[in-house]
Amino acid sequence: MPHLSEILMHLGEDREHYFNAVSPPVIQTSNFTFKDLTAFREAFTNELTHHIYSRGNNPTVQILRRKLAALESADDALVTGSGSAAIATAVISNLKAGDHVVCVEGAYTWTKILLSQLLPRFGVSCTFVDGRDIQNIKNALRENTALLYLESPTSLTFDLQDLEACADLARSKGIVSIIDNSYASPIFQKPIEFGIDLVVHSGTKYLNGHSDVVLGVICGSKEMIQKIFETEFMTLGGIISPHDANLVIRGLRTLDLRVRRSFESTLKVARFLDGHPKVKEVLYPFLPSFPQYELAKRQMRGAGGLISAYIDADSKEEMEAFIGRIKRFLIAVSWGGYESLIMPTIGFYDIKGRPDSPHPWNLVRFYVGLEEADWLIEDLEQAFEVFE
Numbered sequence: 001m002p003h004l005s006e007i008l009m010h011l012g013e014d015r016e017h018y019f020n021a022v023s024p025p026v027i028q029t030s031n032f033t034f035k036d037l038t039a040f041r042e043a044f045t046n047e048l049t050h051h052i053y054s055r056g057n058n059p060t061v062q063i064l065r066r067k068l069a070a071l072e073s074a075d076d077a078l079v080t081g082s083g084s085a086a087i088a089t090a091v092i093s094n095l096k097a098g099d100h101v102v103c104v105e106g107a108y109t110w111t112k113i114l115l116s117q118l119l120p121r122f123g124v125s126c127t128f129v130d131g132r133d134i135q136n137i138k139n140a141l142r143e144n145t146a147l148l149y150l151e152s153p154t155s156l157t158f159d160l161q162d163l164e165a166c167a168d169l170a171r172s173k174g175i176v177s178i179i180d181n182s183y184a185s186p187i188f189q190k191p192i193e194f195g196i197d198l199v200v201h202s203g204t205k206y207l208n209g210h211s212d213v214v215l216g217v218i219c220g221s222k223e224m225i226q227k228i229f230e231t232e233f234m235t236l237g238g239i240i241s242p243h244d245a246n247l248v249i250r251g252l253r254t255l256d257l258r259v260r261r262s263f264e265s266t267l268k269v270a271r272f273l274d275g276h277p278k279v280k281e282v283l284y285p286f287l288p289s290f291p292q293y294e295l296a297k298r299q300m301r302g303a304g305g306l307i308s309a310y311i312d313a314d315s316k317e318e319m320e321a322f323i324g325r326i327k328r329f330l331i332a333v334s335w336g337g338y339e340s341l342i343m344p345t346i347g348f349y350d351i352k353g354r355p356d357s358p359h360p361w362n363l364v365r366f367y368v369g370l371e372e373a374d375w376l377i378e379d380l381e382q383a384f385e386v387f388e
Contacts, residue, residue, distance in 0.1 A: 001070065001073060002070055004071075004256060007067055007070045007071055008067070008252050008253055008255060008256065009253065011066055011067055011070055012062070012063040012064075012065075012066035012067055013063060023250075024060060024063050024246065024249060025060070026060055026242050026243050026245075026246045027058055027059040027060045027242050028241075028242050028243060029054060029058075029242075030053065030054050031053060031054070032051040032052055032053070046226075047229075047230075047234070048076075048225075048226060048229045048230075054239070054242065055234065055237055055239055056229075056234060058242050058245070059242075060242040060245045060246050060249075061079055061239075061240060061242060061245040063245070063249060064079055064245045064248055064249050064252075065077045065078065065079055067249070067252055068201075068203075068207070068217050068219060069219055071186040071187075071255075072181070072186045072190060072191075072192055072199050072219040073186075073190050073192045073193050074192055074199065074219035074220055074221070074225075075220070075221050075222040075225065076219075076220070076221075076222050076225040076226075077217055077218060077219045077220075077225065078217070078218045078225060078228060078229060078233055079203070079215055079216070079217055079239070079240045079245065079248075080215065080216035080217070080218070080233075080238045080239065080240065081214065081215065081216065081238040081239055081240055082202070082204070082214050082215065082216050082238070083108075083180075083182065083200070083201060083202025083203065083204060083205075083214075083215075083216040083217075084110045084111075084114075084202075084216065085216045085236070085238035086200045086201065086202075086203075086216025086217055086218050087108070087110070087111050087114065087180065087200050087216070088114050088236075089216075089218060089228060089232045089233055089236060089238065090178055090198050090200050090218045090228060091111075091114060091115070091119075091147065091149065091178065092119075092232050093227060093228040093231055093232045094146065094147050094176045094178070094198075095119065095124050095146055095147060096124075096146075097122055097123030097124065098123055098124075098144060099123075099124050099125075099144055099145075099146040099147065100124070100125045100126070100127070100142045100144045100145045100146065101115055101119075101124065101125070101126040101127070101145070101146070101147045101148075101149060102126070102127050102129060102137055102140045102141060102145055102147070102148050102149070103115050103126055103127070103128050103129075103148075103149040104128070104129065104130075104131035104149065104150055104151055104152075104154065104159065104161060105128040105129060105130055105131070106131075106151065106154035106156065106157055106159045107128075107149065107151045107154065107180070108151060108154075108155065108180060108202075111149070111151070111180070112128070115128075115149070116128075127140040130159075131150060131152070131159065131161040131166075132159050132160065132161065132291075132292065134161075134162055134165045134166065134169065137161075137166065137169065138169065141173060141175075145173070145175055146175060146176065147175060147176050147177075147178065148166060148169075148170045148175050148176070148177045148178070149177075149178050149179075149180075150163070150166060150177065150178065150179040150180070150191075150196070151179065151180040151183075152179060152181075152183075152184075152189075152191075152299075153183045153184065153285055153296075153303075154183070155182065155183050155306060155335075156308060156359070156363075156365055157283055157308060158183070158283050158284065158285050158290070158303075158306070158308070159292070160285065160292045160295050160296060160299075162295060162299075163179070163191050163194035163195075163196060163299055164194045164195060164299070166196070167191075167194050167195030167196050167197075168195065170197070171195060176197050176198070177195075177196045177197045177198070178196070178197065178198045178199075178200060179191045179196050179198075179199055179200070180200050180201070180202075181199045181200070181201055182200075182201050182202045182205050182206070182336075183304055183306065184300050184302070184303070184304060185201075185205075185206040185207070185255070185259050185304065186199075187206075187255060187256055187259045187260070187301070187302065188259065188263070188300050188301045188302040188303065188304065189299060189300045189301070192219070192220070194299065197220060197221070197224065198218060198219065198220040198224060199217075199218075199219040199220065200216065200217065200218050200219075201216065201217040201219075202215075202216060202336075203215040203216055203217045203248060204216075204334065204336065205334070205335055205336025205337075206255065206258065206259055206304070206336040207248060207251065207252065207255065207336075208247065208248045208251040208336075209251045209254065209255065209258050209336060209337060209338065210247070210250075210251050210337060210338060211334075211337035211338065211339060212247060213240075213244045213247050213248055213251075214244075215240045215244060215245075215248060216238075258338070258370065259302070259304065259305075260302065261370055262304060262305035262368055262369060262370065263286075263302040263303060263304060263305065264373075265305070265368045265370075265371070265372070265373035265376070266284070266303070266304065266305045266306075266307060266368040266373075267284075267286060268373040268374075268377065269307060269366065269368050269373055269376055269377060269380075270282055270284040270286075270287055270307045271287070272377045272380065273307065273309050273366075273380070274287060274289065276384060277312075278311060278312045278313075278384050278387050279309050279310070279311060279312060280309075280310040280311070280312050280362075281309065281310045282307065282308070282309045283307065283308040283309070284303060284306075284307045284308075285300065285303040286300075286302070286303040305335065305336070305367050305368040305369065306335055306365060306366070306367055307365070307366045307367075307368070308363060308364065308365045308366070309363070309364055309366065310360065310362050310363055310364075311362045311363075311364060312362070312387075313362050313387070316346060316349065316361055318386070318387070319344070319346050319361060319362055320346060321386045322383055322384070322386050322387070323342070323344045323346065323347075323364070323383075325382065325383035325385075325386050326342055326379060326380065326383045327379055328340065328371065328375065328376055328378075328379035329341055329342035329366060329367075329376065329379065330342070331343070331344070331347070335367035336367070337369060338369050338370045339369045339370075339371075340366070340367060340368050340369040340371055340376055341366070341367040341369070342364060342365070342366055342367070343364070343365040343367075344363075344364045344365075345357050345359045345360065345361055345362070345363040345364065345365075346361040346362070349361050
């Protein structure tokens with residue numbers, strides 16, 4: 001495999017093809033022409049490796065694909081218009097009517113909607129399990145189980161699955177395994193090296209890292225990516241634009257720096273929260289108090305910027321007052337950008353026309369971006385004064 005520096009800075013960038021420019025060009029075209037019928041026919045032998053129409057293979061997007069595949073130790077990758085598109089495309093490509101899916105219960109909301117609401121309309125069933133224990137996954141398997149869907153860690157409570165054990169189990173049963181690796185990023189976890197078949201990402205998060213592009217990624221073997229490309233990818237057409245692909249290539253230049261800086265700062269914030277008297281519990285995979293700490297250390301090299309904490313508030317009003325005092329974490333969904341964020345569960349309570357969150361109202365998810373950790377901790381310290 002190429003060195004990480006080679007992947008992020010140079011892989012796929014055939015600079016002699018575009019005037020030896022350091023930065024690759026944005027090939028902002030929908031269509032490509034051919035000098036003769038021979039070239040035309042040759043292109044249609046494999047649209048994934050030729051340039052015919054930008055819904056299929058665009059040169060700027062192709063550079064990004066090569067980098068993303070190498071990052072995940074995969075043969076190839078596809079880039080979609082969102083993380084949800086990547087998940088749906090990869091999942092649908094490996095299912096047919098009558099199939100059964102086993103999925104971890106803490107998966108991303110739109111993954112759960114895909115598996116519990118959309119696909120059952122087409123004869124696909126799903127069982128959601130606590131994937132922290134491999135026995136729960138084994139118990140859920142049926143004769144018609146075709147897919148095992150993992151998310152490790154999950155993005156709110158950070159439940160882990162034993163990736164090697166899951167991959168071995170799926171392979172022994174002839175089941176396709178897919179994992180959402182958005183939380184750890186390929187800097188800190190490479191599921192394909194544990195035997196997982198397909199890796200998907202919300203590339204909106206760390207891979208782009210600048211909160212200005214929405215994209216998804218599917219990584220896997222040459223054969224699996226080719227199959228997905230020729231069916232669901234080309235049919236559904238959920239692509240990314242060449243301009244957005246160029247922005248993500250730019251974002252990848254600093255991926256390693258950004259993710260490691262966020263990890264370093266997050267550990268400091270997590271330790272602060274873990275030692276605060278008004279915090280009941282902190283969830284962070286690289287804290288020794290985390291129930292799956294040993295597994296996290298075994299299959300991850302770091303844990304990124306998400307922390308969840310249960311605040312010791314006596315009432316919803318007290319909890320809202322605490323959130324209201326926090327100023328240096330922006331209230332927002334998502335994560336993985338340069339800016340620190342807070343997503344308080346209490347914000348999902350009392351929304352007209354919607355049920356309350358199934359999670360306790362005192363649960364808060366923090367994302368630590370690229371700001372100085374001490375500056376963020378200072379903000380949290382003054383916010384906790386509301387409880388005095």
